[in-house]
Amino acid sequence: MSDISKVFRSRGDSGVLIAYMMGGDPNIDASYKLAKAAISGGADIIELGIPFSDPIADGRSIQAASVRALQSKTTPDDVIRVGTKLKRDFHIPIVLMTYYNLVYSKGIRNFFDAMNKGQIDGIIIPDLPVEEVHLLREQAGTKSVDVILLAAPTTPSQRLVKIAGLTNGFLYLVSVVGVTGARSEIKDASLEFVSKAKRLTNGRVPLVVGFGVSKPSHVSRFINAGADGVVVGSAIVDFVSSLKESPNLFEEVEKFVGSLKEAARLS
Amino acid sequence: MKGRFGRFGGQYVPETLMPALEQLERGYLEAKKDRDFRVELESLLGKYAGRPTPLYFASNLTKYAGGAKIYLKREDLLHGGAHKINNTLGQALLAKRMRKPRVIAETGAGQHGVATAMACAVLGLKSEVYMGTEDMERQKLNVYRMKLLGANVLPVSSGSKTLKDAINEALRDWVTNLSTTYYLIGSAVGPHPYPTMVRDFQSVIGKEIKKQMLESEGRYPDCVFACVGGGSNSIGSFYPFVKDRDVRLVGVEAGGTGADANAASLSFGKEGVLHGMLSYLLQDEDGQVASTHSISAGLDYPGVGPEHAFLKESGRATYVTVSDSEALDAFHRLSRLEGILPALESAHAIAYALKVARKMGKDKVIVVTLSGRGDKDVEVVAEREGSHI
Numbered sequence: 001m002s003d004i005s006k007v008f009r010s011r012g013d014s015g016v017l018i019a020y021m022m023g024g025d026p027n028i029d030a031s032y033k034l035a036k037a038a039i040s041g042g043a044d045i046i047e048l049g050i051p052f053s054d055p056i057a058d059g060r061s062i063q064a065a066s067v068r069a070l071q072s073k074t075t076p077d078d079v080i081r082v083g084t085k086l087k088r089d090f091h092i093p094i095v096l097m098t099y100y101n102l103v104y105s106k107g108i109r110n111f112f113d114a115m116n117k118g119q120i121d122g123i124i125i126p127d128l129p130v131e132e133v134h135l136l137r138e139q140a141g142t143k144s145v146d147v148i149l150l151a152a153p154t155t156p157s158q159r160l161v162k163i164a165g166l167t168n169g170f171l172y173l174v175s176v177v178g179v180t181g182a183r184s185e186i187k188d189a190s191l192e193f194v195s196k197a198k199r200l201t202n203g204r205v206p207l208v209v210g211f212g213v214s215k216p217s218h219v220s221r222f223i224n225a226g227a228d229g230v231v232v233g234s235a236i237v238d239f240v241s242s243l244k245e246s247p248n249l250f251e252e253v254e255k256f257v258g259s260l261k262e263a264a265r266l267s
Numbered sequence: 268m269k270g271r272f273g274r275f276g277g278q279y280v281p282e283t284l285m286p287a288l289e290q291l292e293r294g295y296l297e298a299k300k301d302r303d304f305r306v307e308l309e310s311l312l313g314k315y316a317g318r319p320t321p322l323y324f325a326s327n328l329t330k331y332a333g334g335a336k337i338y339l340k341r342e343d344l345l346h347g348g349a350h351k352i353n354n355t356l357g358q359a360l361l362a363k364r365m366r367k368p369r370v371i372a373e374t375g376a377g378q379h380g381v382a383t384a385m386a387c388a389v390l391g392l393k394s395e396v397y398m399g400t401e402d403m404e405r406q407k408l409n410v411y412r413m414k415l416l417g418a419n420v421l422p423v424s425s426g427s428k429t430l431k432d433a434i435n436e437a438l439r440d441w442v443t444n445l446s447t448t449y450y451l452i453g454s455a456v457g458p459h460p461y462p463t464m465v466r467d468f469q470s471v472i473g474k475e476i477k478k479q480m481l482e483s484e485g486r487y488p489d490c491v492f493a494c495v496g497g498g499s500n501s502i503g504s505f506y507p508f509v510k511d512r513d514v515r516l517v518g519v520e521a522g523g524t525g526a527d528a529n530a531a532s533l534s535f536g537k538e539g540v541l542h543g544m545l546s547y548l549l550q551d552e553d554g555q556v557a558s559t560h561s562i563s564a565g566l567d568y569p570g571v572g573p574e575h576a577f578l579k580e581s582g583r584a585t586y587v588t589v590s591d592s593e594a595l596d597a598f599h600r601l602s603r604l605e606g607i608l609p610a611l612e613s614a615h616a617i618a619y620a621l622k623v624a625r626k627m628g629k630d631k632v633i634v635v636t637l638s639g640r641g642d643k644d645v646e647v648v649a650e651r652e653g654s655h656i
Contacts, residue, residue: 056439067426101548129285
């Protein structure tokens with residue numbers, strides 16, 4: 001069983017909190033400290049973005065984070081290295097999130113070898129459709145990296161079941177029809193989507209909700225609607241954009257993640 | 268996976284869009300079979316856009332080159348001044364048929380934006396066009412033309428602020444507004460079914476060349492030349508000839524100022540995934556998409572349609588480059604010799620065709636697709652030559 005699966009297995013009555021940050025935003029050392037702060041605050045899994053020049057699934061916050069990370073000359077290898085260090089120092093699962101071209105360009109085999117060597121636990125590729133996953137796994141040549149797939153509110157039921165059958169670690173539910181980014185409200189349709197996915201997958205795979213989850217109240221509502229975990233991304237990234245590298249940044253993120261974790265307990 | 272040209276193409280998009288692409292493919296296949304749709308499109312192409320366009324024997328240019336007979340396929344004479352309208356009328360009609368009241372598009376030089384605005388105006392659809400702020404600055408005239416035609420121009424200030432970023436933003440809009448919105452892509456790029464659909468709509472160019480060539484020369488040409496940015500006018504010119512193995516197909520890319528500053532994905536790029544397709548891509552060693560350069564805004568794109576990647580790899584078509592200054596020379600040559608101001612994009616194809624024609628025998632015949640007229644480029648050319656208008 002993968003380390004990611006173990007986290008879900010032992011979650012008890014608290015939802016799993018995945019904290020996302022962009023690797024290299026504003027620089028690679030800060031990313032390490034930021035992840036450390038999130039872990040102190042109670043994050044169960046760290047998701048590290050690898051900056052890409054053309055992030056089509058991302059809204060303004062993460063686009064801006066990609067720009068900052070690329071300005072500080074962050075490479076995919078830098079992010080894999082920081083992920084490796086985090087895994088070694090804190091023993092919690094590390095997941096990478098990036099676009100397919102960065103994996104393809106390095107060579108699928110090489111990319112997965114590097115992840116494997118660094119004990120990285122999983123990868124999320126938002127522009128890789130389920131139809132391509134067999135090929136990716138074949139070429140990856142390793143089974144120790146979870147390839148985590150996404151389902152969206154527009155995904156038809158039959159297709160969702162197929163995706164759920166092929167994902168590793170957990171199924172990533174995109175909560176909105178749209179791009180990443182903090183939202184003030186959760187729409188009923190998002191909660192209904194979680195219930196629908198729950199019904200269709202029937203406990204066979206953990207369900208994690210992301211896109212627009214940005215406040216403790218959101219976390220609480222999704223967990224109580226049946227999600228096994230949540231990803232909070234843009235809201236954390238926004239701290240970086242407003243506080244830059246001030247010492248407050250790490251304190252504030254730790255506090256914020258603490259409040260999210262608190263809200264992840266089932267009420 | 269469906270929608271492949273060899274291993275190129277595919278649908279590399281966020282899951283949210285996958286059902287929309289499925290719906291689009293279904294909608295397109297149904298429309299293609301529907302006689303009323305075909306009749307309406309044909310009538311619009313004929314009576315509104317001005318098809319068929321002439322296949323013009325350029326006798327002065329032929330004399331100048333001193334070799335093969337040179338014919339020009341006059342897409343520059345179409346409504347709007349470029350081949351873009353062939354595609355926008357087809358897709359806007361499809362949007363209407365699929366009951367999507369809002370059409371979004373991206374534009375680089377503004378030609379596709381203008382053609383989208385025209386098609387939407389005549390068909391009663393609302394149009395919004397994404398355009399990089401850098402391009403808006405370079406192409407002020409087209410920005411205003413779009414506004415006059417009723418389109419809402421949405422400035423894009425992310426990334427390099429050019430065409431590729433306008434496509435990113437249009438994809439983000441589409442993923443957010445799927446139920447009401449049709450995304451009208453302007454070139455033979457993007458996820459399946461776009462490359463196939465745009466090729467089909469543009470194939471009218473090659474079909475007409477075939478027919479007109481038989482009328483004027485009694486045979487097919489020895490060679491067909493067209494410029495390649497995303498590659499829609501070229502795939503439209505080439506596709507009907509793919510099975511006629513004796514006809515050489517030559518795509519001309521923007522060589523810019525050399526190996527470090529160009530927009531020639533097939534000549535200088537390597538395989539990669541951008542905007543939903545696996546094709547050739549200009550990128551750095553990490554896989555970040557490179558910035559591009561061309562004197563012609565319409566060729567200034569780091570990717571290329573996947574069918575061209577396939578034609579290159581299978582050897583059926585050849586891809587070459589022409590530099591900024593060679594294109595500019597050809598721009599002047601055609602203006603002076605034939606009284607035709609070509610678009611700077613098309614001037615790339617003219618430049619290379621002249622080089623080849625010179626070495627061919629007088630019994631040979633070639634066709635160059637003149638994808639657009641050059642009025643839009645007058646300011647750029649003037650500025651480059653030190654005059655200010």
